Structure formats: C-alpha cells, structure tokens
Amino acid sequence: MRGGQLLAASLVPTPYLTRGMIMTNVDTKPSNYSTFPSWPENNHEIPTWIYSNEQLFDREMEVFFGGNTWNYVGLECEVPEPNSFKRSWIGTTQVVVTRDAGNQIHVVENRCTHRGTPVCWKQRGDASSLVCPYHQWTFGLDGKLLGLPFIRGAFGKGGMPKDFDKSSHGLRAAKVVVRGGGIWASFGESPPPLEDYFGPEILSLYDRFLNGRPLKLLGYSRQILPNNWKLYHENLRDLYHAAILHTFLVTYGLYRADVEHLNDTPENGRHEYGKSIFSKKTRDQVNEAVHEMTLRREGQILNEMSMVEPEIEFDDGLTSNFNVFPSVHIQQHGNIFSMRHIIPKDVRSMELAWTQFGYADDSSELEMARLKQANLVGPAGYISAEDGEVLALIQTNVERHPDVLQPLEMGGRDINLPSDNMLNEDLLRSFYRFYRREMGL
Ligand code: FES
Ligand SMILES: [Fe+2]
Secondary structure: OOOOOOOOOOOOOOOEOHHHOOEOOOOOOOOOOOOOOOOOOOOOEEEHHHHOOHHHHHHHHHHHHOOOOOEEEEEHHHOOOOOEEEEEEEOOEEEEEEEOOOOOEEEEEOOOOOOOOOOOOOOEEEOOOEEOOOOOOEEOOOOOEEEOOOOOOEOOEOOOOOOOOHHHOOOOEOEEEEEOOEEEEEOOOOOOOHHHHHHHHHHHHHHHHOOOOOEEEEEEEEEEEOOOHHHHHHHHHOHHHHHHHOHHHHHOOOOOOOOOEEEEOOOOOOOEEEEEEOOHHHHHOOOHHHHOOOOOOOOOOOOOHHHOOOOOOOOOOEEEEEEEOOOEEEEEEOOEEEEEEEEEEEOOEEEEEEEEEEEOOOOHHHHHHHHHHHHHHOOOOOOHHHHHHHHHHHHHHHHHOOOOEEEOOOOOOOOOOOEOOOOOOHHHHHHHHHHHHHHOO
16 A cells, blocks of 8 residues: 555635625635645556545635636526526536526626525526525626615614625626537636637537537436545546446447547546447447457347437437536437536535436427437436446545555556547546646645
8 A cells, every 4th residue: 555644734715805705716726735645746646535635625626616717507598588597506606597687697606795695595497686585685687786675774773884885795706608508607817718718629529519509408317426526527537437337338339349439638638528439230249349348238129229229410420428627528429418517515525417408499209319318327327327336435445545546557657649449548647637737736
C-alpha cells in the first residue's frame, strides 16, 4: 500500500462582498488551500483519498462550478411560456431558471438576499415573480428586488432606512446562453464564449442534433448515487467496463469492442465524447472482441426487439455520447435523447437527473420509441443500475482505504487520443491530467 500522509487542510473562506448579497465569483485558479495528501507526478496512478476529502470537494465546487465554466441547467422547452420557471442546480448551488414576460431566460440563485430562505419551493411552475415565504420580499423573474412589506414601516414606526437600496439586493444572477434549446449558465466573472468552451468537436456533436429544431420534453427520472461525483465522470470515460459490465449492450450489439467508434477528450481533457456506428450485423458477430465476454448471452432475443433496434434518424448513422464538463452528459443513443445532469451533493453523494426529450414534430411512433428505449439506460434500466451499484460499492471501499494508489494502465501509461478501441484507459488518464492542472494539484 502506498500513498501520502494525510495532512490537516484548512479552508480559506470564500470571499463575500458587502451586505452578504453577492458572492464574489472565483476564477478557475484555485484559492490558497493548504496542502493535500500526495499524488505521484504521473497520469496513471489515482490516489483513493480524492474520493472522500471534504476540502478537496469544496475546492472542486469553487473551481469547476463557481469558476469560468458553462453549466447545463435545463432545456428551453421546460420553461415553455412567459412566466414559467423550473428549479435546477449549478454544482451544489440551487438556481431557478425563469422565462420572463418578454421571453428572456434568466438563471438566479434560489437564495433570498434577506435571510437566505429559498424563494422558489416548487420544481416547475408559472409565476410572474418569486416571493420569499419568510418575509415576502418579492423578486422579478430576472432576480431584481421589486418590493418588500413594511418598507416604510407602519404607524410611523419601523421600516427600512431611507437609503435602503433595492437595486443592490437582487438575487444573484448567472450569465446565460441558450443554444439549440439547451440553457447554459455561469457564475464565473468572465467565462469564454460558449462555443469556445465547448470547442469545435463537442460543438459539432451538439449542433448535430440540438440544432434549433424545437424540442419536446418527454419526462424525467432521478437517482441519488451514493458516490463521489468524480467516480461518475470516470465511469463515463471508462470504455473498458462498457463492453464487459453491461452485458445487455454486448448481447444486442449496441456497444461492444468491435463496434466502429472513436473517443476523445477534447479541450485538453475537459470534455469527453464517444461516437459509434450501430449495426444489427454486429450483434451476431462472434470474434475476438466477444470471446472474453463470458456473460454475453448468445442468441438471446427480446419479445420487444424495438427496444434495441433504433430507427436510424441521422444520415451519418452515428450514436453519440458526450460530456460537457462539469455538469452534463448528453446522450443521443439510438433514438434516446437525454441530458444526464450531474449534481454533486457532498463529497460522497450526487444526484443524476435525467431529462428525456425529443423533437416537437416527432411522429407518435418515434416518440414511443424514444420513451421505450430510454428504459435501457435510465435509473431502473439495464445500464445505469449496474453502474450505480458498482460505484456505490467502490465509494465504500475507497473511503475505508484512502491511502491506496490505483492503476490506470490499460492501453499503456501515456495518453494516446483519439482512440478507436475500448481496451484502454486513456480517457481517464487524460481526465485526471486536466483535473490536476485546473485544481493546482
Ligand atoms: S428571508 Fe426572504 S424575505 Fe426574509
Ligand atoms: Fe457503464
């Protein structure tokens, strides 16, 4: 067993501006945290302390969700009308996504600037303003403080000082960009243009199916995963497991080692994508790629084969899965369109909030196919349930043993990307190289 000695870490408090109303936005440069346990200077050993260190988690929230990043918060079709809203999250910060009477989209923190009460208590709905229940301070859908009871007191007594300035007590508002029906927000002071943040490869995968064609919300599912949020990001970049753990994918040829595919971690390891070609032919192939997959159920068929035989919607025949770090995994898998919103809760738990959607002009058959296939990967499906269970049990073990170095040596110790094979851990090595650089570790 190797690893560093656990040193006491002290937090530098996040700076606040006057009146406790607007949190200073932090740059992606980490603040002056004290020393963390050690981590060898290579890309192929991951220390287990990173999954349970509370100070590290605080810094991650600051660097990745409070910094100059763009975070997925919802779809335009979830706030379809003027005066509609939905709650969402940027990391551990709850926000309200609103569409005002003039059709402008806003994202504001769900924290009253008076005493901190949430101003929005419903998941979705319609309202022309946000009224805090505690003392009824009332905010516009853009976050501006519109008014408060007894501002001038009553019977000549009480009330706010004459120089009380409503304009400096609005809800903290994020910067917002809407693209192709997706809503993106940033609490950073100077985030780059969204297109630059995505980079050309992610942008082309995004625009390929989120291209302005109106979207339709099909439904939600949610799961609480009792594991550190990085384990989920690892899981998305872990190709090696996909064709082994998920026997369903292998059995039906949906994703396996002999599928034509390409993976990379563009923008210096920040994001990740995988694109592959689905082929019914692959399902029946028996070759080197499957003979080590002992759990493959050869010849097994489903009563409802449409679950695994998507209608080809795009001329390129591609299935694409891509990750816009830190907040979302976007999936166009067969006919499934979904946003997997990654919401860290604390160092040892996260929520995965799935939004299933289609195009507003889909045929009813295609809409049904999207919903049916969504069962493949959702919380109760054949894939996410398997990942969720594995990750929960990993968390238990890595917490018990925080001083172990784990190997990432499949495919070598270097980073050779893009990759057209699944038998490597290059995407993980690339992720942690990015992560360490951003975190200053
Ligand atoms: S806490 Fe919101 S009005 Fe007082
Ligand atoms: Fe998986």
